[in-house]
Amino acid sequence: MGTRREPHTNLIGLAKVDYNGSPTTLCQGCGHNSIASQVIQVAFELSVKPHEIIKLSGIGCSSKSPAYFLGQSHGLNGLHGRMPSLATGALLANHQLRGIGVSGDGDTASIGLGQFKHLLRRNVRLVYIVENNGVYGLTKGQFSATADEGQALKYAGVNELPPIDICMEAVIAGCGFVARSFSGDAKQVRELLKAALSHRGTAVLDIISPCVAFNNHDTSTKSYGYGKDHEAPLHDFGWVPPAEEIEIAEYDPGEMRVVEMHDGSHIQLRKLEEDYDPTDKLGALHRLQWAQEQQEFITGLIYYDPERPSLAEVSRLTDTPLALLDAEKIRPSAQALAEIMAGLQ
């Protein structure tokens, strides 16, 4: 590209450190930290304007992460399980912004399951990251609703209940961008994040993110060991910015699939699994169900539907965000009141 810039700065002249947040206070080795790093890297690479992003979260170790990236973006750390409602309000109040929300598996699949599903039903334009470790980190090691059936934990005992599959819930709730990844697979996380930021509605990224303090035994499907050994990507996932050329020449056309996104960018999928079609909803559910039964760790873009308009779009808002409308725009005239009063007599 022709733009000249300082070395180590992006298109808008920001250095990578400009996307940093405050230093993390999470455990060393916690999967959540690597996800925060990828958010920083992606925002830098995409030359994201920090003021066009808002960060939101619930409560939990995972929900602390937004403090550790994009320090020049506004953030709102809310209540346990209630990030979706805050995001819905904020992104309707200013629909020119994009949201990055971070939640945990407890935050999303237990206390917040209701709000999560309604967020997806409304299709708020938000990248919704679940840092899924199968456990409650911040309250020290209780089972979460995504814990494996039959799994044993030091204090919590044996989990007798089947896990809730966050991706399956997302697909059923009508989410148009459902992906699963692994915090140890930095490249895939980055590409998915980039694509998620281009999505017009809610994009769910269920990222397995091991808790080194309470749930990193190899017997857990949410551990580093298991993730490394068992990750089964559905495809090689790549994201291509708008106006950039797509290079598929080197691949056999049958192996490569390119899907255009709402903002003119493209998703590029090099198939690893023969018949997997992420635009087939029933197929996606079927595949997820199969994976759950086999304890198979599939990753990649599981379901994609670019068609559904976002909540802001269906709300028919003016270009100027509601939050920034002038007083004259938000108070009708004296004559309007006089007419209403006359009609009431």
Add this chain to the structure above:
Amino acid sequence: MGLVELMPQNMVAVTRPSIINDFSLVAATANGTGSQTANLTILRALFKMGIPVNGKNIFPSNIQGLPTWYHIRVSKDGYIARRHTSEILLAFNQATVAEDIKNLPPGGVCLVNADWRNIPQRDDVTMYAIPVNQFVKETGTTGKQKDYVANMVYVGAAAQLLGIPLEKIEEALSFHFSGKRKLIDLNLNVVKAAHAWTAEQILKSDPYSVEPMNETEGLILMTGNEAAGLGSVFGGVTFAAWYPITPSTSLIDALNEYLPQLRRDPETGEHHYVVVQAEDELAAIGMLLGAGWAGARAMTATSGPGISLMAEFAGLGYFAEIPAVIWDIQRVGPSTGLPTRTGQGDVTFVYYLGHGDTKNVILFPSTIKECFEFGTTAHNLADQLQTPVFVLSDLDLGMNNWMSEPFDYPAEPIQRGKVLRGDEIPLDWGRYVDVDGDGVGYRTLPGDENWRSAWFARGTGHNARATYSERPSDWHENMERLRRKFDTARDMVPGPVIDEVEEAEIGIIAYGTTRYAIEEARDRLAADGVKTSFMRLRALPVNEAVRDFIRRYKQVYVIEMNRDGQMHAILQTEAPELATRLISLAYLDGMPLTARWVVEAISKQ
């Protein structure tokens, strides 16, 4: 079919002196039969005659079938509180007719459906019977329509007996059906038929009647919820999220009626507002706080159970300092309680809503005009104080129709409070730094291109720069600043309205709709030589004027509609040195307060 053949008539009343424009009437019907149209027609017709009126719908928590009573007070003196008894009964609910007739005072009047059997008789009550089925048959209506028509029969009969001119009934119907001729005529024809029949067949022998006055000229008749909705539209609301609950729903209905009319871009038709029906009240207030944080004027309307669900978010709003407006149209709790009855039982809960040291600003409207005005005031205060502001109305004010002067265009400009944008943000800006000493910091909004504007809102401990902190001194200083802010609120919220009477030794404090019973009671007490002064609170926290008032009286009665005297307790903590002067007079059974109760409660002391 003559009336005399149907039942013995009590003729004693003929010689009684006539009672004009001074009585209460109750229409007893079954819920869901369209009786509300009939009731509102009578109410509005009286209003159009220039007579001061108030209507109160005492309805069940049910969609169809359970009993409903609509009370209309007609008062030449302008008293509009509920009265203990109603002299005139329109008995059109067979299920309750026996009880309804029993409740009439001696000398009362009963208009009843002549088609029913076994109607209890009372010698001291004037009974009129009207063959409702006959009129229904004549109109040829069937099914559910029959009930609607039947209700118009009692409108016609009552109009004739009381002396309400038919053209006033027509005006009222025309208002109700927004001028739709077909509907007006359908109903009016039944009214006319019943009116004519009554004139011919019934010999009026009771003393109650109405005569035109000139007391309502230029006034409007509206519910508090409609006024609050309209007021919010003029108060600049841009975001509303809600979950349906009686008796607050009609406030959002009003928003949904007025916003599309008044707040669309004239050229593109695009919206300058959004209304979201949330999945529950918890999500509703969450959306408010998200929107308020991002800079919208956000509101919701709810009632007791919804308030309970909002508690955790209320604390976040208070502590992260996010503006929002929450209308609580109070019904009767604990729990689901009496969903369709009125009360003032949420005062303490809302004042302290949120765990830890949370304290909230509350406004108390008592008229529909205040409901309208507080539409602006509440949003302005929320923005200026950067905190959730609650407005405690009640079912009686919210759902019933009240007379009022037309609303003035808001004098208060739209105030957005301390918001810094772009270059206004100083280098050393910190979100919670108390620059002005009033406890209110300067906020910035997401989307601001100035990188300095970014801050991290949180419900966790933070210092003046909004960074996470567990330092004891940071916590303490922040909470003290929040206390300062609350003190700032004292003189920003609408002050009390005081009516001081010379030589009075009794002070009365109240808030909200109890004022009507109290004002009437004060006149009665004054007639008996008992002078009282009255202070009507319009907000919490209270200011010095409130303490001064208490100081001036040895006995100060705090009158309210709950069991425990909630405002009384709050005032005692606000003015501990004066606590012993405050006497609680609290009562709640779900019905609006009466002057009789107030007079008796004070006289007993």
